[in-house]
Amino acid sequence: MVGLSCRNPLGENDLHLFRDAWGLIQSPVQVPGSTLVVDAFCFTALLPTVPKIIFNVELDDYGILDQRDCGCAMQRAGFPDHVRDIFSFRKLTGEGMTLVGSTMLRIMEEVLPAKFGGSALDYQLVEEEDDNGFTRLTFVVSPKVGSVDEKDLIETVLDEVSRDSPGADLARAVWRDAGTLRVKREDPTWSTLGKLLSLRPAKKNAGIVFDNQ
Numbered sequence: 001m002v003g004l005s006c007r008n009p010l011g012e013n014d015l016h017l018f019r020d021a022w023g024l025i026q027s028p029v030q031v032p033g034s035t036l037v038v039d040a041f042c043f044t045a046l047l048p049t050v051p052k053i054i055f056n057v058e059l060d061d062y063g064i065l066d067q068r069d070c071g072c073a074m075q076r077a078g079f080p081d082h083v084r085d086i087f088s089f090r091k092l093t094g095e096g097m098t099l100v101g102s103t104m105l106r107i108m109e110e111v112l113p114a115k116f117g118g119s120a121l122d123y124q125l126v127e128e129e130d131d132n133g134f135t136r137l138t139f140v141v142s143p144k145v146g147s148v149d150e151k152d153l154i155e156t157v158l159d160e161v162s163r164d165s166p167g168a169d170l171a172r173a174v175w176r177d178a179g180t181l182r183v184k185r186e187d188p189t190w191s192t193l194g195k196l197l198s199l200r201p202a203k204k205n206a207g208i209v210f211d212n213q
């Protein structure tokens with residue numbers, strides 16, 4: 001265990017670091033597929049009883065490391081270091097959709113039709129991998145919707161995503177930076193069951209599939 005939850009937390013995940021067991025520093029790491037840099041956590045095991053010796057090992061997580069006068073029992077017990085707002089930076093790109101799956105459904109079913117016209121059936125999201133193995137999210141918009149400002153549509157999606165999800169501010173920055181979101185004008189693809197797939201993988205193993213129903 002790296003720490004224990006603070007009883008007076010700031011945000012959803014706020015731990016008191018077990019500073020007797022772990023050394024923790026932050027080191028800048030470039031998020032794969034983008035130019036964005038985050039302060040990744042690097043752990044060093046301090047106890048002589050650890051099963052594995054690790055020294056400044058990066059575990060794909062980043063967040064905030066600070067000290068705060070929270071007044072809870074953990075602080076009084078001698079653990080003043082808080083680790084909070086912890087997110088996995090690899091999830092920001094490759095599996096970014098796990099962060100915002102339900103948000104994307106709401107955007108396609110409500111937000112986009114209300115702003116750009118058409119109905120929920122005129123919008124679809126396709127997850128694809130580009131030649132470098134990075135995830136690209138393509139919004140398929142039916143030509144029936146008429147003229148659509150593609151930049152405006154992408155900005156609308158980014159706004160909604162960062163409003164809905166904790167940690168999505170960074171996803172937003174990464175996605176914009178990496179050009180993750182695209183717009184394509186064609187009719188959404190219907191499956192053999194007649195259902196509209198909100199997300200369909202372009203490749204067999206491209207990842208998560210959400211179903212509208």
Ligand SMILES: [Zn+2]
Nearest residue numbers: 006007070072
């Ligand atoms: Zn506390």
